Amino acid sequence: MEVTTVGEDLAVAHDGLQVLRAEHLQPATTYQLFGTEVRTLARPGGEMLCRVATVNDVHFGEVECGRIDDHPDGPIQRSQPGEPPYPETMNRAAADEIAAAAPDAVVVKGDLSADGQPEEWAAFDACYRIAFGERLHVVRGNHDAYHGQAQYAGDQLIVLPGVAVALLDTVIPWETTGTLRPEQLEWLDTVAAEADRPVLVMGHHQQWLGAPDAHRGDDYFGLHPDASDALADVFTRRPALLAYTAGHTHRHRRRFMPCGAPSIEIGCVKDFPGTWAEYRVYEGGITQVVHRISAPAALAWSERCRHLYSDFGVDYETYALGTLEDRCCTIPLR
Numbered sequence: 001m002e003v004t005t006v007g008e009d010l011a012v013a014h015d016g017l018q019v020l021r022a023e024h025l026q027p028a029t030t031y032q033l034f035g036t037e038v039r040t041l042a043r044p045g046g047e048m049l050c051r052v053a054t055v056n057d058v059h060f061g062e063v064e065c066g067r068i069d070d071h072p073d074g075p076i077q078r079s080q081p082g083e084p085p086y087p088e089t090m091n092r093a094a095a096d097e098i099a100a101a102a103p104d105a106v107v108v109k110g111d112l113s114a115d116g117q118p119e120e121w122a123a124f125d126a127c128y129r130i131a132f133g134e135r136l137h138v139v140r141g142n143h144d145a146y147h148g149q150a151q152y153a154g155d156q157l158i159v160l161p162g163v164a165v166a167l168l169d170t171v172i173p174w175e176t177t178g179t180l181r182p183e184q185l186e187w188l189d190t191v192a193a194e195a196d197r198p199v200l201v202m203g204h205h206q207q208w209l210g211a212p213d214a215h216r217g218d219d220y221f222g223l224h225p226d227a228s229d230a231l232a233d234v235f236t237r238r239p240a241l242l243a244y245t246a247g248h249t250h251r252h253r254r255r256f257m258p259c260g261a262p263s264i265e266i267g268c269v270k271d272f273p274g275t276w277a278e279y280r281v282y283e284g285g286i287t288q289v290v291h292r293i294s295a296p297a298a299l300a301w302s303e304r305c306r307h308l309y310s311d312f313g314v315d316y317e318t319y320a321l322g323t324l325e326d327r328c329c330t331i332p333l334r
Contacts, residue, residue, distance in 0.1 A: 001034055002321070004273065006328045007289040008043040008280070016303060019294045041330055046283025049162030053098045054277045056109035056204065056247025057268035059143065060087045060127075061120035065271050066308035073311035077271075077304050086301050087114075088123070090269050093295035094276050095131045101278060104160050106132045107167060109247045109266070110141025110204030116149045137167060141204040141248065145173040155184055157191055162281045166191050168203035170223055170246075177220060178205030178248070180227040185234055192238030198333060199240050200279065200286070206246040207231060207263045209255050222248060232257040239334040242286065245277075252290065252322030254329060262331060266290065273321050274302035279331075290327035 001020075005012040008027040013020045013034040022033050027043035065077040065086065079086045098106060108128065113120035121144075129136055140152040150173075158165040166188055170178035180203075192199055208220050208228035216225045223231070223246075235241045236259040244257075245264040252275070253265045266277045267290075274293040279286050293302070306317045321327075 001036070003034060003036065003038055003324055004292040004327070005289060006038060006040055006324065008041045008287060011038045011040065012292070012294075014292060014294070014299070017296060017299050019299070041287050041289075041328060044282035044285030044287065044330065044332075048280060048282050050104040050160045050281045051101060052105050052107060052160065052163070052165065052200070052279040052281065053101060053103040054107045054109060054202065054245070054266060054279070055091075055094055055098075055269050056266055057111040057141070057250055057270060058087060058091050058094075058108070058124065059111055059114050059268070059270045060091070060123040061114035061117060062087055062270065063114075065305055068309070068312070075307060075310065077308065087270055088127070089297050089301055090271075090274050090293060091127045093293045093298035094269050094274075095127050096295065097291060097293060098276055099131055103278070104135065105158055105165065106136050107158070107165060107202055108136070108138045109167075109202050109245075110139055110171070111143040111247065112138065112141070112152065113144050116144045116147055116151070121151060137165070139167050139169050139202075139204065140171050142171055142176050142178065145171045148173045155187060160281070162197055162283065163279075163286070164191070164195055164197055164199045166199055166201045168201065170203040170205040177218075177224065178203075178222060178227075179224040180231060185227075185230050188231075188241075189234050189238060192234065192240045195240040197240075198242050198286070200242055201231075201244045203244070203246050205248050206265045207244055207257075209257065209263060222246070232259065235259050235261045242334060243331050245288075251320050252326045254322075254326045261334065262329070264288070267320050267322070269293070271305035271308060271320075272302045272317060274298055275327075285333050286331040288327075288329050288331060
């Protein structure tokens with residue numbers, strides 16, 4: 001039994017393919033639920049102004065889950081004969097859940113595809129763009145630019161009631177690693193200086209923040225350490241910036257910049273635990289509520305992916321799931 005989600009008013013647990021929900025709860029209250037103690041999130045003050053949903057690492061076109069390069073080790077999971085491709089199973093279910101939540105915007109933080117092929121982007125559009133239309137905002141990830149492609153490139157400012165989302169293109173074409181160019185940082189600095197509302201910053205690559213990612217080098221798997229430091233400097237100067245939230249690592253994790261702003265990673269849609277994130281924007285702050293995709297076929301697939309990479313000595317389920325506090329938390333105004 002895992003408590004996978006808490007919000008201000010709900011809690012959700014999963015036991016294999018069984019989903020247990022408790023709704024209409026009171027904020028900041030401790031309950032005995034699902035055989036354990038659960039405390040709901042505090043509700044930031046004021047009116048709820050909007051909701052923003054995000055997904056990342058959706059990987060349309062992928063056919064092998066858990067493969068590392070050409071290694072035969074795994075376990076490597078594949079859709080079985082007669083099953084839909086697993087990116088379709090997971091993303092269709094995610095899109096249905098997000099649509100039911102009726103967000104004001106849906107932000108996709110990169111890795112739309114396995115290899116940036118036209119048929120993969122077409123599958124992405126058929127799932128998300130048809131469902132959300134003008135509410136959909138997309139930036140590329142490293143998988144979308146391994147051959148130098150420029151689709152979904154460029155920074156964007158998404159202005160919503162009570163919040164703005166600064167969506168950064170962190171991709172280096174042809175490379176796995178990411179960066180932010182000086183002109184992007186200048187743009188973000190200007191956005192924050194002129195903002196009349198709080199700003200959430202989103203991008204594909206996670207930020208380098210030192211230990212436990214102590215290795216500092218050009219080959220750091222996420223956002224280059226120099227760019228990461230420069231991003232943290234902008235946050236220090238501009239308190240309108242509330243948090244940086246990324247994907248790329250296929251894990252849930254929350255760390256903090258020197259100024260105290262959170263730097264967050266959201267797990268992937270395509271395998272375990274199979275999640276999407278919701279940002280509930282209030283006048284007095286924002287709550288992050290991560291939801292595990294719970295359609296039966298999606299749960300069945302994500303359960304098969306709990307032990308990816310175990311042949312390499314990786315405890316993937318602990319790595320990917322993170323802690324409840326990593327997934328569900330309050331982002332205060334600064």
